[in-house]
Amino acid sequence: MNVALFGGTFDPIHRGHLAVARAAMERYALGKVLFVPANIQPLKKHAPVTAYIHRYAMVSLAVAGEKKFVPSLLEAPNPQGPAHPSYTIDTVRTLRRSLRKSDRLFILIGIDAFIHIAKWRESEALLRGCEFIVANRPGFSLAHVARALPESMRPEAMVSQLFRKQKPSGDLAIGGAMIHLLEEVEDPSSATKIRTTAAKGGNLGTVVGESVAEYIRKVGLYRAKAEPEDDERTEAKPKLEIVGGKAHRKGSEPARHSKRS
Numbered sequence: 001m002n003v004a005l006f007g008g009t010f011d012p013i014h015r016g017h018l019a020v021a022r023a024a025m026e027r028y029a030l031g032k033v034l035f036v037p038a039n040i041q042p043l044k045k046h047a048p049v050t051a052y053i054h055r056y057a058m059v060s061l062a063v064a065g066e067k068k069f070v071p072s073l074l075e076a077p078n079p080q081g082p083a084h085p086s087y088t089i090d091t092v093r094t095l096r097r098s099l100r101k102s103d104r105l106f107i108l109i110g111i112d113a114f115i116h117i118a119k120w121r122e123s124e125a126l127l128r129g130c131e132f133i134v135a136n137r138p139g140f141s142l143a144h145v146a147r148a149l150p151e152s153m154r155p156e157a158m159v160s161q162l163f164r165k166q167k168p169s170g171d172l173a174i175g176g177a178m179i180h181l182l183e184e185v186e187d188p189s190s191a192t193k194i195r196t197t198a199a200k201g202g203n204l205g206t207v208v209g210e211s212v213a214e215y216i217r218k219v220g221l222y223r224a225k226a227e228p229e230d231d232e233r234t235e236a237k238p239k240l241e242i243v244g245g246k247a248h249r250k251g252s253e254p255a256r257h258s259k260r261s
């Protein structure tokens with residue numbers, strides 16, 4: 001079976017994520033897409049993010065109608081253990097133990113996250129160990145993909161230069177890695193914009209779907225609030241805590257991250 005691991009902050013999951021997963025599923029005959037919310041993102045460990053339990057709940061609601069989309073606890077916090085960042089290479093190693101030898105494992109990722117791949121833990125091993133499906137987002141070219149690779153796998157600067165005006169599409173077999181470029185999805189949805197809209201009391205139904213929009217309303221996520229005890233956004237913590245310290249001032253979007261490693 002072809003299995004894709006789709007990791008992210010999912011704060012919240014939105015139409016763009018689902019569109020990318022659907023396009024990848026059709027193009028690469030995926031039998032399963034695992035949606036894996038990260039507990040702690042390694043590249044920005046201290047950025048405030050909504051409690052894991054809410055992000056996982058929203059992912060579960062959003063994929064409920066899709067047989068092949070599975071919410072995954074692979075990067076869930078361990079309530080007994082110390083807090084540690086979610087490294088994709090570890091997640092892949094754990095996941096591989098439950099797969100058959102004949103299963104083909106893909107990492108599904110947006111191009112804005114892929115451009116940081118060289119900073120990920122054991123990035124070369126990861127790139128050589130799984131196939132990547134990189135979904136385009138507006139404003140990126142093939143050169144962004146080439147330049148993002150770890151130095152040992154990167155093409156000559158001259159080659160990257162030639163890629164500058166090319167759309168990221170087709171398959172790139174390079175330095176032992178296989179990168180599939182998914183160009184047809186150019187959905188402008190972003191979780192950052194959604195949080196801003198939610199803080200202003202805007203309608204979220206079309207961009208996150210009714211069930212997630214209702215969850216956000218009921219639980220009161222992303223509200224612009226002054227009081228710390230009412231603030232649902234908190235720094236990532238090891239425990240399944242729902243309410244934490246004050247993460248940002250009233251009306252302001254806290255600095256945060258969306259990149260994995």
Ligand code: ATP
Pocket residue numbers: 007008009010011016017020108109110111112113114135136137185186187188189190191192193257258259
């Ligand atoms: P933020 O706006 O907070 O950075 P985000 O919308 O990018 O969040 P993430 O949870 O960080 O959401 O994204 C998880 C993965 O999905 C990343 O690989 C990201 O690149 C990809 N992704 C998110 N939105 C889109 C989109 N509209 N099109 C293509 N890929 C996307």
